[in-house]
Amino acid sequence: MALTTVAVDVLVIDVLKASEAQVGLVRASQFLPYLVLGLVAGAQVDRWRRRRVLIGFNLAQALLLLGIPLLYAAGALSVTSTAVVLFASGCCAVYVAAAEQAYLPDLVPRRTLVLANARLGQAMSVAQTLGPAVAGFLVAAVSAPVTLVVSSLARGFNAMSIFRIRRPEPPRDVERRPIVREIGEGLSFTYRHQTLAPLAVSTHVWFLANSIAVTLLGLFVLRDLSLSAAAYGAVLTAAGVGSLLGALAAPRAARRLGEGNVIIVSRAACALAWAAIAFTPTAAATSVIIGYLGVLQLLCGASMGLEDPSEMGYRQAVTPRVMLGRVNSVLRSANRSMAVVGALVGGVLATAFSFRTTLLAVAALFLTAALVGAGSPLRGARSGRVPVAP
Template identity: 50%
Template sequence: MRQERDSPSPQEPLRRPGFAQFWSGSTLTFFAASMTTVAVDALVINELGASEAEVGLIRAVQFLPYLLVGLIAGALVDRWRKKPVLVLSALGSGVVLAAIPSLWWAGSLSLAAVAVVLFLAGVFGVFTASAQQSALPALVARSELVPANARLGQSMTVAQTSGPPLGGALVSLLGAALSLGAGALGHLLSALLYARMKVPEPDFSEAAPSHAGRPSIWRDIRVGMGFLYRHRTLTPLAVSTHIWFVANSAAVTVFALFALRHLGVSPFLYGVTLALAGISGLLGALIAPQIGRRLGEGNAVILARLLYPISWALVALAPQDPVWGLVMLGLAQSLYGFCMGFEDPNEMGYCQSVTPRHLLGRMHATMRSANRTCAVIGALLGGLLAGVIGYHWTLWTIVSVFTAAALVIGLSPMRGARTSDAEDPQD
């Protein structure tokens, strides 16, 4: 079994039954998340009338669970079987999201209630993400990690393409609160798909090396942090990504306000602009393995980081015109989505290839926890700055932060880094 997974001859990842079932459950999760994004923005901005600062606060609440429980979740997932974690966390996300339409129906929905629901859904999402990244390398060969991540990226971008317009249409038809019920249903169905995964149990129960007795969870966390922040290539990648998350979280916060409030875009057209990121992201994900092979995974990530400032400069340059403003937003989202489409599979594949199997949960949890902490900061700053200095100056500030993230990784050993050149991590 182990020999098969480590075979140098890669095959199509979807031909592996375990990965195919994993991919199906993850794809449905992506669709649920894409539909939920539009509904939450419309609910908070249009129906509940949140201020700029309140929009930033609601956005920050969604990332707060990574700060509070992310590291612990990563250490626990390294000790637990991954399949039950995926099933229970997806189920939990669906149940808590269903509370929003229920509260609306009862006439008790408020910004505070929305914040609580999104926080709880975020807690379950922390465990889902940690288990997904830890389980994937057990499902495919090392040489198939980038193609497998590309398959996930492709389904994610298809979800980002069709999910936002569908979510916007549901908002127009049912209202924002009731349309969130569709997202809740998506998470519940993904739990059923995860429950059907047929994977040999050893693939989901690899434990950390034994020490004298059972090591404390805090020691496990320190080991994972030490690995990430002392690694020759992962450390600059992590620092650049942290900066990127500050910029990106501020950007998506201001983008929602800029489109829905400043330009007066309808929820449906707002969903269409987000869908353009999904369309171009699908193209990026389709060619991600080729870009990684030609440039190297490290250079692929660097190229994307250099293009992000351009995409958000296009947003800053968008005029307050119902046609040309929308065109500029569409161009910006298209470039933004294309960059994420080819960057993510190469970044994830590289990280998974250089990280020992027993550290995957902690490495990813450390990275995600720091990233989402930066996202909390970015969301709060984006909302506050938009209210104080205006949308355009805030967007140019965001462009400068994206540029800083590109410089950090562009001047690091990640230049030219390839999974094929990395040492084979020991389990």
């Protein structure tokens, strides 16, 4: 994912010379599949074998990503064709995301869900730490399109790793009802739940803010500050380091504070970091700018690494197993829909306003996400205090 992010940003901004609005369009194309397919994918994943879904759609995503370097080699790559390929790859990612979050509770006991999610977060953080630096080096050495070949191979490796899991899955519910009814059950459970509902709203606002933020960051670093792809990779690497540190601390933080409080504090930390990014010393030496942005991205990454295991573990603990695919997809579809809006809004705001003004607005949205959680039963919530989900 980190390789793909850097390679696509450099490809679209530096190679294809996309406008700010086009950058937002490409970013939105990666999230739009969650709006189109998310709810259906969740219901289908609750019917299917989740391991098979993960293997098949990871392989399909690997093949699709190869389309970008092939189009580039043929001289046929454009902003539009890049967005189309990323949209198709995103459709595969919808099923992968729905299946992987529903599959984990089949593999580990309920009491270890936060720890298991933290371990996954740590592995992802290592990839996010090394990925941007490696991507920056590869982009400089062999070009952005060729770097996407490596990203494609990584998807294939994911599929092969899951293929090696031999633990049998529990049987699926054999009853088949209209898919619209099953989707409705997922929506009703999510948005009527005492703690999942405010968690969902807070997360939706967080995704809106984060999508605007990441859309702006690439433009801000590569275009406004005129830093190199390697420098951009270094800034994102700092976020990966922070994410790893946060994931390492996540299990202990959840035990001491409770999952709900960890989520709220982490989202407030995001607000602080992006507010500070708005005041980046643009007239300073390049090394100072990279260091300043790196420290703040470290804080952003740490907050996400700390928060994600608590959010995932709590959600998996309070959701009945037979509804995990639907509930996860309801939340992910709504979150990614907010990300689509955020990517488009980010591109428009970058054109209409200064980066400082827009980044301060982003910080205000992150703070809103924290306040939504703080003013609800999510404050103080712990998975150990809820009944065991069947």
